[in-house]
Amino acid sequence: MSYEVVFDIETQNTFAEVDNDFKKLKVSVISLYRSDTDSYHSFLESELNQVWPILEKAERIIGFNSEHFDLPVLNNYYLGDLLLLPHLDLIVKVKESLGIRLKLASIAEATLDNVTKSADGLQAVRWWREGKVDEIKKYCEQDVKVTKDIYDFGREHKQLFYKNLTGEVLPFAVNFDKTEKPVTANGSPAIKNINYTLPF
Numbered sequence: 185m186s187y188e189v190v191f192d193i194e195t196q197n198t199f200a201e202v203d204n205d206f207k208k209l210k211v212s213v214i215s216l217y218r219s220d221t222d223s224y225h226s227f228l229e230s231e232l233n234q235v236w237p238i239l240e241k242a243e244r245i246i247g248f249n250s251e252h253f254d255l256p257v258l259n260n261y262y263l264g265d266l267l268l269l270p271h272l273d274l275i276v277k278v279k280e281s282l283g284i285r286l287k288l289a290s291i292a293e294a295t296l297d298n299v300t301k302s303a304d305g306l307q308a309v310r311w312w313r314e315g316k317v318d319e320i321k322k323y324c325e326q327d328v329k330v331t332k333d334i335y336d337f338g339r340e341h342k343q344l345f346y347k348n349l350t351g352e353v354l355p356f357a358v359n360f361d362k363t364e365k366p367v368t369a370n371g372s373p374a375i376k377n378i379n380y381t382l383p384f
Contacts, residue, residue, distance in 0.1 A: 186243040187220035190332040193254045194308040194324050196229070209257045212312045215324035217332050224328060226321040232261050244270040244362060248288045248331045251276060272360060274335060278344070281356045286346055292330045294345040294353050295337055335360055 193214045202208035214235055215226040227235050239245055245266075247254050251273040255266045279285050311319045338344050338358045345353050365373060 187218055187241075188244050188246060189216050189218055189239060189242040190246045190328050190335060191216040191239075191250070191254065192247060192324055192327045192331060193257060194305065194312075194320050195257060196309065196312050198306065198309055206256045207260060209260065211257060211261065212308065213317070213320045213324045214258070215321065215328045217328050224325045226325055228317065229261075232258075236262060239266065239269060242270070244272055246272045246274065246331070246335055248327075248334075249273065249275045249285075272335075274331065274338070274358075274360070277338075277358050277360065278356075281358055282346070288327065288330060288334070291334055291344055291346055294347050296330070296333055 191214060194212045196210040196212045197208070199209070211229045211232065213226055213228060214232070215224065216235070216238065217224050218238070251267065251271070255271070259266055275285055278291070308320050308323055311317075311323075334344065339360045342359065343355045343357050345355050347353055
């Protein structure tokens, strides 16, 4: 059965601590939603080997700022290049439409009912250092749910909303539809059936 995956990661450290070097960022938690089972799952750094087959077999993986952050960080652990998988980065589509990048929380607050982020990435790093893994999982899964809800809204209505500098809520067009030929987030042809971790 084909399925899509919506995902997000949290890290153990920050860009400032590693001199903006992606190679030194370490994953604390990855959370994902699977459309085939309508379920959410979270994995620790030590469990990433369970994540690769899920991503490799997905019809498309979906994230927010995933092309520039999540996937490069995950690539530190992966045998191949996750950026070659069929992929939709919602922030890329937002920038194509508006010409600017918006925060996930800003779009969610203008588009969805009663949605606010409960924390941020810096808080997730503090939780990691305090050993509060369950808090990180809960926060990361909430971000995945918000990303999924924005994705679902955009696919259904072909638009999202944002607040301008004066606080006015305005719509902007988006197209999250699947293309006939799978593409990466930047629109180049994706490689289907990558299989680095599954038996041949």
